[in-house]
Amino acid sequence: MLNKESFSWELYNRAPIVGIVRGVSMDVIQDIAKAYLRAGLHTIEITMNTPGAAQMIAMLRKEFQQLNVGAGTVCNLQDYEIAVAAGAQFIVTPIIDEAVIKTAVAQEIPIFPGAYSPTEIYKAWSLGASAVKIFPASQLGVQFIRDIAAPLNDIKLLPTGGVSLENIKSFFEAGVVGVGMGSSLFNKKLIQDGNFEGLTEHFAKIKAEIGR
Numbered sequence: 210m211l212n213k214e215s216f217s218w219e220l221y222n223r224a225p226i227v228g229i230v231r232g233v234s235m236d237v238i239q240d241i242a243k244a245y246l247r248a249g250l251h252t253i254e255i256t257m258n259t260p261g262a263a264q265m266i267a268m269l270r271k272e273f274q275q276l277n278v279g280a281g282t283v284c285n286l287q288d289y290e291i292a293v294a295a296g297a298q299f300i301v302t303p304i305i306d307e308a309v310i311k312t313a314v315a316q317e318i319p320i321f322p323g324a325y326s327p328t329e330i331y332k333a334w335s336l337g338a339s340a341v342k343i344f345p346a347s348q349l350g351v352q353f354i355r356d357i358a359a360p361l362n363d364i365k366l367l368p369t370g371g372v373s374l375e376n377i378k379s380f381f382e383a384g385v386v387g388v389g390m391g392s393s394l395f396n397k398k399l400i401q402d403g404n405f406e407g408l409t410e411h412f413a414k415i416k417a418e419i420g421r
Contacts (some may be wrong), residue, residue, distance in 0.1 A: 216277050216319050220251035224421050225387035227301065227321070227367065228394050230265075231256040237400060238265050242273050244394075244405045248412030249421070254301050255280035257288045263276070270296035279319075283309060293318065301389070303344055305329055310336040316329040321367055321389075323350075327357060330364060331364040340365035340386050349373025354383040366407055378418045 228245060230238065230253060238255075245253060255265045255267035257280055268329060270280045279299035280292030289309050299319040302309060306322075313320035314337035322333040323344040333341045343349060343357075354366060368380055369389030380388055394415060399408045 216279075217251070219347075220275065220277055221387070222251070223356070224250045224416050225419070226250055226252065226394070226416065227369070228253040228391040229256065229257065229301075229369070229389055230254065230395060231281075231391060231392035232259050233395070235261055235265060235268070238269065239272065240403075240405045241395065241400065242269055242276060244251065244409040246275055247409045250412055250415055251275060252277040252280040254299070256280075257284075257292060258281040258282050261395075263291050266292065266295040267299050270298075285309065286312065289313070294318065299312075299339075299370070301342060301396070303342075305330065305333050305336075307336060310338060313337075323369070327361065330357060330366075331361060333377060334361075336366045338365075340367040342389060343368040345370030346380075346388075351379045351383050352374060354380060354385060358384045372420060375413050377415060381419050 255262045266278055269276055277298050280297040281301040283292055283300050283302050286308050298328055301321045302311050303323040308369050310320055310322050319339040321340050321342045322338050323342045324330040324333045330341050341364055343366055347370045365386040367387045367389060368385055372380060372388040372390050375395040396411050
């Protein structure tokens with residue numbers, strides 16, 4: 210197992226965007242990762258329901274030292290153990306699974322559990338979340354983030370789902386510590402066309418919106 214404690218908060222904070230890779234094939238993931246780094250992005254997750262996810266995580270860890278490589282869609286301890294064995298440096302879940310959160314906290318692996326309601330958000334944070342993934346943010350919007358941040362101002366929020374080039378700036382203005390982005394970040398057409406220069410430019414535009 211690769212060093213599980215090597216998640217770099219410094220790299221994350223340079224560009225606090227968690228790129229969510231779902232359903233891409235092994236033959237393009239390296240090109241995507243190169244474009245990601247060229248644009249100055251550093252934190253990427255491979256969802257565990259992507260075929261070959263564990264192999265992709267292991268390969269990215271080996272080939273790209275300047276990336277934080279994590280596992281997403283981790284719903285149970287079995288997923289968690291496969292992800293960590295592959296070298297995942299952080300864990301993202303769509304739900305609250307207490308066993309997964311407690312295990313990650315005990316093993317000092319950053320974890321971003323998914324939560325929706327104020328009660329879930331508070332519970333995820335109290336279990337030891339590094340930040341709470343507000344999911345799906347598309348249903349809740351920026352105003353919800355502002356409303357939550359008032360009474361729960363100590364909780365680090367990471368909205369995911371529905372964050373785009375057009376609204377990312379407003380989420381950061383509302384006080385989030387980062388965002389998760391999937392299809393709006395990894396433009397399917399650019400990837401299918403093999404236009405990785407265009408993909409780099411697309412990544413860079415999104416990064417520029419948060420002023421980093």
